[in-house]
Amino acid sequence: MESYHNHCCSQNHEKGCNHQDRCISIVPIFNHLEDEQMDEILNVVRSVTYKKGEFIYRQGESSDSLYIIHSGKVRIYRLSESGKEQVLRILNPGDFTGELALFKEGTHETYAEAMVDSSICLINRDDLQQFLMKYPSISLHILSEFSNRLEQTEKQTARFATEKVETRIALFFADCMDKESKSNAIELPMSRKDLASYLGTTPETLSRKITELEKDGYIKQRSNKIIEIIDLDELLLV
Amino acid sequence: MESYHNHCCSQNHEKGCNHQDRCISIVPIFNHLEDEQMDEILNVVRSVTYKKGEFIYRQGESSDSLYIIHSGKVRIYRLSESGKEQVLRILNPGDFTGELALFKEGTHETYAEAMVDSSICLINRDDLQQFLMKYPSISLHILSEFSNRLEQTEKQTARFATEKVETRIALFFADCMDKESKSNAIELPMSRKDLASYLGTTPETLSRKITELEKDGYIKQRSNKIIEIIDLDELLLV
DNA sequence: CTATTGAATTGATTTATATCAATTTTTTTG
């Protein structure tokens, strides 16, 4: 069993967002708005900081806010029916979460845990819905974001269903390359344990497969987090 | 390799929607609207029929419409990177698809194939976006629908990642029971071959596991499509 | 209604990956 620390949240630093601290201006779903509209939203946004290991929300809790990552890193995971943990995604600044419980009735199906000290912006459910009715273009941006997520998740599902672990690892590396195409090296966005969970395998198997890929000359482990991709095309044929 | 028939579509019966044929009135994302607004939308909706085996769209095609199932049954599937087919979902009357390519740039990532003769309503991309800007509540309904789908897909991903085939089958049966709780029997919504694909396994393994569940007294196969659930609670502990 | 085709089942075998256990390496903390 994992041991995620459940710190007390009472000492969280909570304050209204001020204009220097434009937490929402980095968010794709809002940053297209006029300054005036942005200010209006900023008035109802609260900012909360979470220490490493603290939970933004837990599975089963009811939801009333949209959470936007201002700084830090958040792990979203769920516990499956049989109680095993599965990492769904890692949120970085500009990403948001909590929307599932916002637009439908029901409770959170996932856990959101701060991986490092993180600053999160909150928008209340009612406030958000009012803005969506007032500024319909925000909805279109959220719909676009949802579409991307849905597609991403469906792709991941198909990979689990049809590809073997080695291929899933290769495809994950390829995805990372797309995002940071600057160099031919990628930085793993999470620990091996989390990556194993994300890829639907075990740390042991992940370790072995990575070693194997290195032996076959497709990749090179520069450090624990940095992996150099030597031959992406060949890697994808694995 | 599968052999999905690629009929010629030229003989499709295409017509504007009239008011007797309120294809969109059965759709959760529209049926909350005033009659007046509904009429307005009906004016831009087209209706197209597809014969069994025909494709509504294919992976890689660009998209410009939202497709709403009026009658019939549609299979959505994708081909994974290695070329294997994975059934993602089966659409029934009232369900819609095509939205992914509608709200983001890019092409379809999936195939939509009529499993039986089906009547589909189309709404053009630009028309839809205009309505969303004019009647923001529609967006909220689509967002709600997206949320459900996203949650469903993430749940499925987690099941692939953490549960063995036998458990996935049991959970699928349980989901079916939720939907048709009237009796203690369920009707499989697709062929065994498709179900195997949907559950990320092979027809052979599916067949064996179902036989096993029957031997152990959890279920009883009434016919090929009808399965009686004898002990759901025990089934879920498998 | 029978013949043909495709779907589903059953059997034998192989393969990928999980599991259990023991080290080694890395990170954290006092």
Place this chain on the structure above:
DNA sequence: CAAAAAAATTGATATAAATCAATTCAATAG
């Protein structure tokens, strides 16, 4: 910086599920 804890690796083994092949069963067309 040293000690402790956690993470990652490596090895040996067990197991679930895929694959290949053969039959049986069900659906469809002539």
